[in-house]
Amino acid sequence: MKYCIIGASAAGLACAESIRQADKSGEITVFTKESSLPYSRPSISYYLKGAVGSTEMLLHPAAYYRAKGITILTDTAVTAIDREHKVLRAGRKSYPYDKLCLCTGSKPFVPPVKNAAGKANALTFLEIATVKKIKAKAGKNTRAVVIGAGLIGMKAAEGLSKICKSVDVVELAEFILPSILDKSAAKLVKAHVEASSNIRFHLGNTVAEAKSKGTHITGVRLGSGEELPCDLLVLAVGVRPETSLAEAAGLAVERGIVTDAATMQTDDSDIYAAGDCALSLDMLDSQKKIIALWGNAVKQGKTAGFHMAGAPQQAGGAYAVNAIDFFGCRICTCGLIHADAAPYTSKVQQAGGSYKKLVFCGEHLVGFVLVGASDNAGIYTSLIENQVDITTLQGDLMDTPHIFLFEKAVRQQRLKGEESA
Amino acid sequence: MKRVYAKEELCLNCRLCEVYCKTAHSHSKDIVTAYKKEEPAPSARLRVSGDNHLSVAINCRHCENPKCVEACITGAMTKDKATGIVYVNESKCIGCMSCLAVCPFGCIQTGSFAVKCDLCRETGEPACVKNCPNRALVYTALGGEQE
Ligand SMILES: Cc1cc2nc3c(=O)[nH]c(=O)nc-3n(C[C@H](O)[C@H](O)[C@H](O)COP(=O)(O)OP(=O)(O)OC[C@H]3O[C@@H](n4cnc5c(N)ncnc54)[C@H](O)[C@@H]3O)c2cc1C
Ligand code: SF4
Ligand code: SF4
Numbered sequence: 001m002k003y004c005i006i007g008a009s010a011a012g013l014a015c016a017e018s019i020r021q022a023d024k025s026g027e028i029t030v031f032t033k034e035s036s037l038p039y040s041r042p043s044i045s046y047y048l049k050g051a052v053g054s055t056e057m058l059l060h061p062a063a064y065y066r067a068k069g070i071t072i073l074t075d076t077a078v079t080a081i082d083r084e085h086k087v088l089r090a091g092r093k094s095y096p097y098d099k100l101c102l103c104t105g106s107k108p109f110v111p112p113v114k115n116a117a118g119k120a121n122a123l124t125f126l127e128i129a130t131v132k133k134i135k136a137k138a139g140k141n142t143r144a145v146v147i148g149a150g151l152i153g154m155k156a157a158e159g160l161s162k163i164c165k166s167v168d169v170v171e172l173a174e175f176i177l178p179s180i181l182d183k184s185a186a187k188l189v190k191a192h193v194e195a196s197s198n199i200r201f202h203l204g205n206t207v208a209e210a211k212s213k214g215t216h217i218t219g220v221r222l223g224s225g226e227e228l229p230c231d232l233l234v235l236a237v238g239v240r241p242e243t244s245l246a247e248a249a250g251l252a253v254e255r256g257i258v259t260d261a262a263t264m265q266t267d268d269s270d271i272y273a274a275g276d277c278a279l280s281l282d283m284l285d286s287q288k289k290i291i292a293l294w295g296n297a298v299k300q301g302k303t304a305g306f307h308m309a310g311a312p313q314q315a316g317g318a319y320a321v322n323a324i325d326f327f328g329c330r331i332c333t334c335g336l337i338h339a340d341a342a343p344y345t346s347k348v349q350q351a352g353g354s355y356k357k358l359v360f361c362g363e364h365l366v367g368f369v370l371v372g373a374s375d376n377a378g379i380y381t382s383l384i385e386n387q388v389d390i391t392t393l394q395g396d397l398m399d400t401p402h403i404f405l406f407e408k409a410v411r412q413q414r415l416k417g418e419e420s421a
Numbered sequence: 422m423k424r425v426y427a428k429e430e431l432c433l434n435c436r437l438c439e440v441y442c443k444t445a446h447s448h449s450k451d452i453v454t455a456y457k458k459e460e461p462a463p464s465a466r467l468r469v470s471g472d473n474h475l476s477v478a479i480n481c482r483h484c485e486n487p488k489c490v491e492a493c494i495t496g497a498m499t500k501d502k503a504t505g506i507v508y509v510n511e512s513k514c515i516g517c518m519s520c521l522a523v524c525p526f527g528c529i530q531t532g533s534f535a536v537k538c539d540l541c542r543e544t545g546e547p548a549c550v551k552n553c554p555n556r557a558l559v560y561t562a563l564g565g566e567q568e
Contacts, residue, residue, distance in 0.1 A: 040495040046515045052495075056513045059496040295492040295519065302491075321492070323522040330531065332522050374518060376527035378488075385525075402470045402527065403479060415427055416564055417482030419525045 007103035011275025018305025048159030106239035274300035283317025335367030438549035489520035
């Protein structure tokens with residue numbers, strides 16, 4: 001059996017490992033157009049600020065793949081999928097497959113900024129290779145401008161903050177981290193970031209134009225008219241699913257590649273898709289959406305891999321869960337957080353620097369936002385994932401969750417390591 | 422695999438398990454130094470939940486399919502194939518706490534890295550179990566059914 005996987009990141013690697021677990025002899029080839037062995041993409045901002053080295057970022061050393069019999073082809077971009085002959089093309093080379101998984105992930109969404117395209121100091125924030133360039137350009141006199149205050153923009157800003165003179169973050173939305181925070185929580189985090197760093201925000205604003213000298217950007221003009229000096233421009237507005245190969249091959253693609261959530265199979269039964277490039281079915285609101293998170297990519301990669309190897313496992317439902325820390329301000333969010341109108345209800349607790357919001361749908365917890373209050377957050381996540389009827393719980397759910405929320409029989413089970421449904 | 426099982430009927434809320442866990446995970450391995458002098462301060466890997474009326478020590482279940490490992494965004498959290506122990510590689514961990522966000526049992530604590538039970542894998546004998554005065558913690562492969 002020949003298995004091919006395009007993309008060697010969270011989803012691709014989980015897929016390869018699961019195939020190997022179920023099929024000891026099949027040939028597994030993983031293609032990546034990047035030069036590095038699989039690494040932790042979310043760690044690139046930590047690499048930028050010097051918290052981890054490039055070796056620690058690798059998910060495994062090279063010997064691991066040899067021992068598992070997984071071939072990783074770096075610097076190899078797959079250019080086409082020939083479904084009729086079941087062959088992948090990479091430039092002039094061809095690679096036959098029996099089962100294929102697309103784990104092509106995300107590509108950066110680059111906002112249209114007049115005069116920025118192609119400039120040497122305008123860079124995106126998605127790959128280690130680009131971040132190495134950013135690191136080489138950044139220094140203690142660098143005035144950096146980051147476009148985008150989403151997860152990636154904020155992480156870029158945090159990484160730059162430690163090594164640059166100033167960091168200006170420009171965001172179109174009225175508040176930061178709009179996909180993982182509500183307005184009140186965002187205000188709190190913004191205040192904390194401003195008080196603890198050299199990061200300044202320009203919200204409800206855009207970068208209209210870059211000023212340049214030759215191939216170098218020297219400043220930017222904002223939509224508001226304000227001008228900022230700029231030695232380094234980081235374009236981190238967001239990401240889009242990388243679906244071009246799938247589209248060219250005629251597979252069903254909507255916002256992402258369409259799959260069956262239970263198997264991750266596409267409309268071609270020998271082709272699967274997993275991770276940021278694939279549509280997920282959110283178990284909490286039954287909406288098809290892109291859940292561009294590492295853990296979700298791993299889960300989908302596993303589901304695909306086991307199914308490709310003919311050893312299907314029950315797939316858990318998909319939902320978003322995320323944790324980050326900005327300058328000591330811990331953020332943890334899960335599920336539906338912008339669900340403010342009926343049928344949803346919410347409870348909020350705010351004290352000092354901490355904020356907790358729980359979102360309910362009837363008797364079920366369906367989401368939370370925790371700022372400076374992440375202790376035992378996984379217990380909430382477990383209530384959400386298992387759709388536990390909260391009227392069966394004892395005590396105040398707004399307190400730090402703990403084992404005595406559960407009645408004795410459930411407690412005994414949990415102490416043994418069994419989550420109750 | 423052998424795991425630590427906790428019995429709420431026998432827990433006294435004395436928190437000696439926490440004291441000995443913290444000491445076992447300190448640099449000096451000395452209670453007083455661990456509590457008063459060490460920088461960075463060591464932390465206990467398990468936590469007693471509850472009050473004097475009802476309490477129990479919560480520590481990692483070293484799950485068969487650990488959610489913390491699946492969620493870890495750096496590969497720092499792994500399950501050792503041979504021993505089954507789920508532990509953190511501190512030099513890889515960035516302290517994001519994605520693992521904490523999904524541990525269903527509340528077994529991970531915040532720190533500059535994810536703080537959790539490693540079953541005292543260096544000594545092979547969990548310090549909490551050894552030092553519990555009332556045998557409210559047992560180390561067994563029998564699912565906690567038996568003393
Ligand atoms: C700065 C940053 C911080 C983040 N922080 C977090 C976080 O804290 N928590 C979290 O859960 N998630 C985080 N994410 C998101 C997380 O990294 C992604 O969800 C995850 O990497 C998705 O994995 P994937 O395998 O689907 O795809 P990707 O990681 O996007 O990898 C896809 C790979 O496929 C390759 N590829 C694409 N097309 C081809 C082709 N034709 N031929 C060969 N190779 C190809 C790409 O080059 C790439 O290497 C962060 C992302 C970034 C950029
Ligand atoms: S930390 Fe939690 S999820 Fe991870 S192995 Fe332990 S009990 Fe399981
Ligand atoms: S805190 Fe460390 S172990 Fe936990 S998910 Fe983040 S990197 Fe992994």
